[in-house]
Amino acid sequence: MLYSMTGFGRAEETINQRLVVVEMKALNGKQFDLNTKLPPILRSWELDIRSMLANILMRGTVDLTITVKQEGASKPMVVNTDLAVFYYNAMKQIAQQTGVPEDNVLSTLMRMPEVVAPDSDMLPDEEWEQVKKVIVRAAEDLMLHRQHEGEALLRDITTRINNIDELHNRILPLEPDRIERIRTRINQWLEDMAGKEKIDPNRFEQEMIYYLERMDFSEEKIRLRQHCEYFNNTVKENDMAIGRKLNFILQEIGREINTLGSKANHAEIQQIVINMKDELEKAKEQILNIL
Numbered sequence: 001m002l003y004s005m006t007g008f009g010r011a012e013e014t015i016n017q018r019l020v021v022v023e024m025k026a027l028n029g030k031q032f033d034l035n036t037k038l039p040p041i042l043r044s045w046e047l048d049i050r051s052m053l054a055n056i057l058m059r060g061t062v063d064l065t066i067t068v069k070q071e072g073a074s075k076p077m078v079v080n081t082d083l084a085v086f087y088y089n090a091m092k093q094i095a096q097q098t099g100v101p102e103d104n105v106l107s108t109l110m111r112m113p114e115v116v117a118p119d120s121d122m123l124p125d126e127e128w129e130q131v132k133k134v135i136v137r138a139a140e141d142l143m144l145h146r147q148h149e150g151e152a153l154l155r156d157i158t159t160r161i162n163n164i165d166e167l168h169n170r171i172l173p174l175e176p177d178r179i180e181r182i183r184t185r186i187n188q189w190l191e192d193m194a195g196k197e198k199i200d201p202n203r204f205e206q207e208m209i210y211y212l213e214r215m216d217f218s219e220e221k222i223r224l225r226q227h228c229e230y231f232n233n234t235v236k237e238n239d240m241a242i243g244r245k246l247n248f249i250l251q252e253i254g255r256e257i258n259t260l261g262s263k264a265n266h267a268e269i270q271q272i273v274i275n276m277k278d279e280l281e282k283a284k285e286q287i288l289n290i291l
Contacts, residue, residue, distance in 0.1 A: 002157075003240050003291040004149030005029065005060040009142025015130045019069040022138040024053075026146070028289060029061035037065045041123050042131070049135060056139040058241045059291055066135070087112045143240075146291060153286050154235060157246075160283035164253065165228045167276050168221060171260075171269055178266040217263045224256040243290035250284055 005028045012021040032054045036046060053062065087109055095101070123131070231249045234242065257280060261273040 001147070001238065001240075002150035002154045002235060002242065003143070003146040004153055004289050005146070005243070005291050006149060006289065007142045007145035009138040009140070009145060011134050011137035011141060013130070013134045015127055015134075017070065018127075019067075020131055020134050021067045021069075022064070022135050023066075024062055024064045024138055024142055026057060026060040026062045026142055029059060032057065032059055033061045035061070035063045037063075039066065039068045041068055042066055045123070045128060045131075048132075052132065052135065053139055056136065056143065059243070066131075084109050084112070150290070153289055157283050157286050157290075158232065158235065160279045160286075161228050161231050161253075163279045164257075164276050165225065167272050167279070168224055168228075170272055171221065174266060174268055174272075178264070178269065182265065217260050220256045220259045220263070224253065224260070227253045227256065241291050243287060246290060247284070247287050250280065250287060254280055 005026060007026045008024070010021075010023045012019065014020070034050050034053060036049065038046060038049075042049075049064070053064070088105065091105060091108065227249060231246065231253070234246060234249060239245075254277075257273060257276045260276075261270060264270050264273060
């Protein structure tokens with residue numbers, strides 16, 4: 001089963017008159033990279049959140065947003081008196097220098113940054129345990145989204161690999177013609193070099209054997225088929241983070257296809273190899289999205 005690296009998860013719950021909303025979005029990434037937007041009440045738990053999500057999500061660039069809203073009565077507020085006095089003295093000095101009346105100074109002070117702020121309480125351990133469950137539910141929701149995306153990727157990638165295997169089958173009927181063309185080319189070369197009447201049959205056979213050994217790609221064809229079969233078996237493994245392994249298999253498939261192309265010496269086989277490379281590149285693009 002394949003999992004995509006992209007996905008979205010969300011969960012919410014009311015905990016002791018606090019509405020906790022957790023949202024997370026995941027994109028492609030070679031490693032696990034978490035960007036957090038946390039309220040002050042949860043910042044002391046950030047390392048715990050990172051460790052917990054790394055175990056669940058494994059890979060990808062993840063944006064996490066947690067909001068905590070107080071329900072019911074208004075949240076207790078505190079006034080930063082020292083900061084208010086600092087602002088007041090500054091405004092009073094400006095008013096005296098400019099002759100501006102000092103009307104409504106108090107209402108202006110109350111709107112200055114950080115003069116009035118919510119009381120920054122600590123989150124009790126028992127409430128943190130409940131918040132953790134909400135975060136885990138959001139992560140599980142994201143993983144479910146990843147699974148659905150992965151099913152579509154699986155269908156597409158499997159089609160690409162099966163297309164490569166089918167193209168491989170189309171090479172087999174062309175091999176007799178390929179051998180005959182090689183034989184004709186060597187014979188013509190020897191005629192041009194020595195003349196038809198001077199061709200040594202033994203030398204001709206030696207050249208044929210040498211050239212065919214160099215151009216033989218039977219091992220590459222066997223390995224290509226084995227790699228395609230291994231790929232199709234690997235995608236069925238019960239492993240969530242399998243993207244790297246599949247990428248390595250595609251690299252091996254690419255090596256065999258390139259060798260087939262370099263040894264082909266046959267126009268139709270070269271065209272088949274080009275189509276194989278096209279399917280392989282499409283599969284590689286999709287593998288980048290796999291967890």
